[in-house]
Amino acid sequence: MLIPCPHCGLRPSEEFTPKGLAEAPRPVIGGADLPEDATWQDYLHTRTNRAGDTDEYFHHALGCRSWVVVHRNTLTHEVYGATMASEFWAQKNQQPEQETGQ
């Protein structure tokens, strides 16, 4: 598998360490902070584990040390692209607005 690191370009997956699905952002400071809260449960435990299109955290540990979110299909192994983790959630939050604006 090759991962298109936004910083380094196309690199072999051996340079990366996977962490898991990026399905929920970390709850914000000042928000819910009780263990029972659904936002925390979702962030920590809820994973759809679906077969198909997924967003996953990978750490470019043997490269630029960026955390990236890799967009790929677990059925076909096709890699669509990767986003810097630092930009991923901001972009994701904007998307619904763009859709309603159309």
Added chain:
Amino acid sequence: MSARLPQPNRLESGGIINRDRPVIFTFDRRVYQGFEGDSLASALLANGVKLFGRSFKYHRPRGILGAGPEEPNALVEVDHGPAERDPNHRATMLEIYEGLETFSQNHFGPLGMDVMEVNDLISRFLPAGFYYKTFFFGGLQAWYRLYEPIIRRAAGLGRPPLAADPHHYEKIYTHADTLIVGGGIAGLTTALSLAEAGQSVVVCEERDRMGGSALWQGETFDGQSGADYVNHLCAEIEAAGGRVLPRTTVFGVYDAGTFGAVERCHDHLAKADRRPHTARMKYHRIQARNIVYATGAIERSVGFKGNDRPGVMLASAGHTFLGKYGVRVGERATVFTTHDGGYGTAAALAQAGAAVTVLDARAEANVAIDGVTVIKGVYAKQAHGRMGLRRVDYDGASSGSLDTDSLLVAGGWNPAVHLTSHTTDRRQSKPVYDPEMLAFLPPELVETEAAAGSVTGAMSTADCLTSAQAAGKKLGGKAVALPTVASALPVSKPMEMWAVPGAGDAAFLDMQNDATVKDIKLSAQEGFKSVEHMKRYTTLGMATDQGKTANVTGLALLAAATGRDIAQVGTTTFRPPYTPIPVGALAGHHRQRDYEPFRYSPIHAWAEANGATFMEAGLWMRPAYYTRPGDKTWLDSAVRETKATRDSLGITDVSTLGKIDIQGPDAAEFLNRLYTNGWKTLPVGKARYGLMLREDGLVFDDGTTSRLADNHFYMTTTTAHAAGVMAHMEFMHQSAWPDLRVAFGSVTDQWGGLALAGPQARACLAKLFPDLDVSNDGLPFMGVLETQWNGFTARIFRISFSGELAYEVAVPADVFEAFWLEALRVGAEWDITPYGLEALNIMRIEKGHVTGAELDGRVSMDDVGLGKMVSTKKDFVGRAMSQRAAFADPDRAKMVGLVAAKPDDKIIGGGILFASADGPFDHTTMLGYVTSVAQHSPLKDRSIALAFIKNASDWHGKTLYVVSHVHGKSIMEVHAESPHFYDPKNEKVMS
């Protein structure tokens, strides 16, 4: 040059071997001579050797079946040393060299008289599934004691080497626009088309030279011989910037245009010619946009009784030995064919002087060759000759018997479609059965794939060339002029005959696994009708050859036995590797310490020279203790070092601690969110102990972080978690808080660190830094000073892990050894004593400080007595989950100290705690467990330990019992108390 020895089956001329270079080699300790360019198979056949090995299950004598990578029978061991011996080489692929030593495999006693051949006599009792059925009797005990050891000894292919692989392997990345798998005439033609269009191409050919069947079929190309035309193509490809790699097997196709290939660099060279430190094999990780499957086709046999007798081989094999190596496999040859292709082999053998008879399964066959007898409408019914073929019975339109010394079977061709189904990232489709061609063909390929040559089902050389032209065009190649092929061999579609009428017993399909026609029928009869079930029940298609000559025939027979079409039955899934590859080639340099190298402190050499015994801490080698005269055991050393530190002055190396430099306007805020405690109020010039949680609320790591300037912090982590903490910080910063203006990097290797500990630590420090005020006021507990030592930056931290008055001093790693030696020189006045991890362990247990043994990923802040280190005014990693109700459960085990009741008892690490010495000692009565042990605490003059126990503080002052179930359930009495045995009020560290 050595004298020529007779090679009875070698023709006077022909072949592309180098007759000027005779090569001496051995097989089973007998000396033979061949020529440079010979395979072991061709050289031994030239010498009249027919018997190459014994079969897997029945130990039947076996010869050569094929001439290439598909060979199931002739597996040999190369070399004999316990490390060098290398089993399961296919004699057909092994190139001979001067001094090569080879040995036959899989026999008990000499190859000619294997005692296990009795298995063959009782073979009717050893059908498929025999082991499953028979060894059920007597139960598991009988299996382990009786059956399994016998089967282990009798089964298996070859002997594995017993010592580490002495060879040297390399891994390289190879990039290309297009990878062409297969360097036959079709692959080369496609490659030339692409290379001339400007693409970078790599052609991988698994055999010793490019050219495939063009090297032996005897056809000519624009008047040139096959070998000459192949050389011409290779030269053109290389001139256009392409690469051709012989002896390179593409073993796997992976996602995203990644391919695995192994190039054999050494195995064909005489040992004297193998340059030291060069690779035996190179593992190419090939990255290519396009792939061309030019993998050719593998001939298949037909099931009839005795079709495994030495002397029965594939027609293409006999033809290859003749055309490529100048070896005539028999004087009275019989060709059994189901299509016109067999006549090409018959003609070539007749031309080489053999008396040839063709048994053609087709009644209406219409090929005539001068001097060759053809019997139409018949099939080979049985082959005779245990140690070498003598006679063939035929039946059908007529019946009879032929005296013969070689039987060449042309049962049709199976395109080598394996690689087309290795991965699903391009398409989901598998090879498809073509009932017209009687073969599985590649599925419909996507735009980045093409197939060329006989893998497409093309039969004649001209058709192969046309398919190559089409493949080149599909992938953007230039049109290349195709040569005129002369002396073309006859070809036709085969007649459908997978096994001859009545075949069953001893009609072998998979020679390597001794799976017969009868086994397939039995499998279907017993309900194993899926091709995957049949494979596992009969073992057809398993082992080193993966059924290259057997699979298609096996599933055709399964289809017949279950009344289905072959397309309905389908194939099993082909998976990498295509042919076996040494694990060493995949590992390359990533083995042993090159895979996980040691890390050494800057004073490692000093420690080694001064009696240190090292222990591994992650990748680091750290001194465990320093042996001095008078120390009888490691414990003597550790106790001596502890006492010296407690009484006067000790010094230890702390360079291995993780160190992270953190800078930026939001650095304090960042730390606030990483640690449970607050950091914004930490003054410049002060250090603070910090505790990190995981997001699930459990303790992750601890360490001390210092504020060097408003926006500049210096963090230390445990040695073990340094890399994990760094990755964690990067993850939190980038995924959760990208707006924080902070940057950080690991500086573990940049700084060396030592700790001075003991009552004289301040005096020693003052002497090292005479201009500095290191008094209790000038540098109070948790104070930090940045200063200079001999012109280099030095950072002094007044922190203590040992529980003594202590300082850690960090200087740049380059000068650390000099600084260490200076500290020893200055400290000599107080008898400064270097101490290792064992002494440090005793001291930190006496002090009740936790390490990885306690912070094992299961404990909360409260469990280790650090619950008060929480700032409730802020968010931090793990804050939400640290409030989980379970963490407040009073029954949770918390940390406690233990002291052995008897002075000579040594508490056992990992032991389980119970309230009563009477038992039972099980989970119903278990109270807790021991985490860290000091075998001898000078403070208590006996063994002490840290442990976790329910209702910890209730047990202070009470008696408990430590039981270790892995040490014979020894029961040891201990007394519980606070884990802070030593200086609980911190008077010494503050003094």
